[in-house]
Amino acid sequence: MSQRCFSGSVFESNSGQFVDEVIVISGASRGLGRATAEAFANHGGTVVVNYRTNREAAAETVARVEEASSPATGRAVQADMTDPDDIDDLFEEVEREFDAVDVFVHNAAVTRFKPLSEVTMKDISLTFGLSVNGFILATQRAIDLMDSGGRIISVSGAMSYMPYNGLLDSAKSAMEQLTRYFAIEHADDNINANAIRPGVLAKEDNYFTELDDETREFIEFLVEKTPKKRAGELDEVAAVVLMLASDEAEWITGEVIDVNGGLSAYMDYH
Numbered sequence: 001m002s003q004r005c006f007s008g009s010v011f012e013s014n015s016g017q018f019v020d021e022v023i024v025i026s027g028a029s030r031g032l033g034r035a036t037a038e039a040f041a042n043h044g045g046t047v048v049v050n051y052r053t054n055r056e057a058a059a060e061t062v063a064r065v066e067e068a069s070s071p072a073t074g075r076a077v078q079a080d081m082t083d084p085d086d087i088d089d090l091f092e093e094v095e096r097e098f099d100a101v102d103v104f105v106h107n108a109a110v111t112r113f114k115p116l117s118e119v120t121m122k123d124i125s126l127t128f129g130l131s132v133n134g135f136i137l138a139t140q141r142a143i144d145l146m147d148s149g150g151r152i153i154s155v156s157g158a159m160s161y162m163p164y165n166g167l168l169d170s171a172k173s174a175m176e177q178l179t180r181y182f183a184i185e186h187a188d189d190n191i192n193a194n195a196i197r198p199g200v201l202a203k204e205d206n207y208f209t210e211l212d213d214e215t216r217e218f219i220e221f222l223v224e225k226t227p228k229k230r231a232g233e234l235d236e237v238a239a240v241v242l243m244l245a246s247d248e249a250e251w252i253t254g255e256v257i258d259v260n261g262g263l264s265a266y267m268d269y270h
């Protein structure tokens with residue numbers, strides 16, 4: 001664990017700002033989690049790549065982390081972040097291997113897109129188990145390993161009022177509020193906690209491919225109404241996670257930051 005100091009800047013390429021830092025990212029086998037792992041690695045970080053089932057994809061993320069820069073290293077750790085025992089095992093492994101955690105990014109999310117009148121207990125447990133219960137338990141474990149301060153960053157989403165997204169949207173709202181409380185309760189421990197709220201991401205393999213026509217049209221509408229007229233690239237969202245993890249963001253805590261090309265300026269989501 002490094003002491004935080006104002007040498008180097010995450011805004012310089014390959015600054016080395018995260019050398020000697022351990023970054024744990026849930027759901028880093030693909031998508032935004034993978035892009036975030038690569039971004040930390042570009043600045044020298046040691047990245048713990050959590051995944052649930054997709055071992056090969058997680059191994060590919062680790063390979064990319066290790067190619068990114070020296071001395072960046074990666075470690076894939078399987079854990080279902082809805083399962084308290086798996087969460088404990090993950091952080092025990094992190095403690096054994098790396099002693100401490102500097103940054104925890106709760107990126108993993110999953111849901112079932114359904115009208116609320118049709119959701120089952122299984123759907124509720126799946127969605128809230130990861131974005132609420134899993135977030136609380138994993139953040140507790142991460143904080144236990146943040147000896148000299150640290151950063152918690154939760155990944156929410158600006159998808160309010162998307163058809164049949166009531167479960168995930170509510171779970172993310174709870175996660176945002178929990179993030180604010182972690183910020184307040186751990187400010188004295190030099191731990192900052194913030195959430196980011198991306199808009200539609202530019203990725204082909206995301207869960208939107210499973211959506212019905214009404215929801216797909218709504219997403220197209222959101223992209224069209226985004227002032228910048230496009231979906232967000234994974235790298236540009238990952239860059240904001242790095243900014244929040246950086247020394248430069250010392251005075252930012254308890255915030256929910258929209259990262260959506262101006263969509264929230266057009267529509268009030270809050």
Ligand SMILES: NC(=O)c1ccc[n+]([C@@H]2O[C@H](COP(=O)([O-])OP(=O)(O)OC[C@H]3O[C@@H](n4cnc5c(N)ncnc54)[C@H](OP(=O)(O)O)[C@@H]3O)[C@@H](O)[C@H]2O)c1
Pocket residue numbers: 026027028029030031032033050051052053054055057079080081082106107108109110130155156157158159197198199200201202203205206207
């Ligand atoms: N996609 C978008 O347009 C969009 C928009 C706004 C916000 N977001 C948010 O951004 C984040 C990343 O989204 P994404 O689309 O990049 O995700 P994604 O491609 O669907 O990947 C999900 C990741 O979460 C992991 N995961 C799922 N359930 C898990 C569990 N129970 N325990 C541990 N890991 C689990 C998956 O692991 P496996 O590979 O092993 O299954 C995978 O690494 C999410 O929080 C999402 O809500 C996404």
